[in-house]
Amino acid sequence: MNKISRRTLLAAGTASVAMAAIPARSQGMGKLHEVRIRNFTFIPDMLEVRVGDTIRWTNEDSAPHDATALDRSWNSELLRRNQSSEVKVVQGMSPDYLCSIHPSMRASIKVLPA
Ligand SMILES: [Cu+2]
Incomplete structure (x- = not known):
């Protein structure tokens, strides 16, 4: 790899990191809620969430x-053991x-x- 293409790649990498960070700060990322499925039970079985979470x-x-x-309007992926969606x-x-x-x-x- 020559110097010029390496510099271009580094610049592109920096730009994409910066672009990803801006909407996260200005709009808020929302909260991540974890539900575990264990012994055929959703834990917790009631979750309070907000739009954007x-x-x-x-x-x-x-x-x-x-x-x-x-009502089948949304679904997770099919989850095998230790998989998340x-x-x-x-x-x-x-x-x-x-x-x-x-x-x-x-x-x-x-x-x-x-
Ligand atoms: Cu099941």
């Missing part, structure tokens, strides 16, 4: 699980969810006003 589900069971809105909280997000594989697994979120 992120919910991360992590499956600690050997059985696969997911988080799927009762994140969903961003949006306005009017459907509050009640289940595991689509084990529908008796139920939990809910409460979207608080911003």
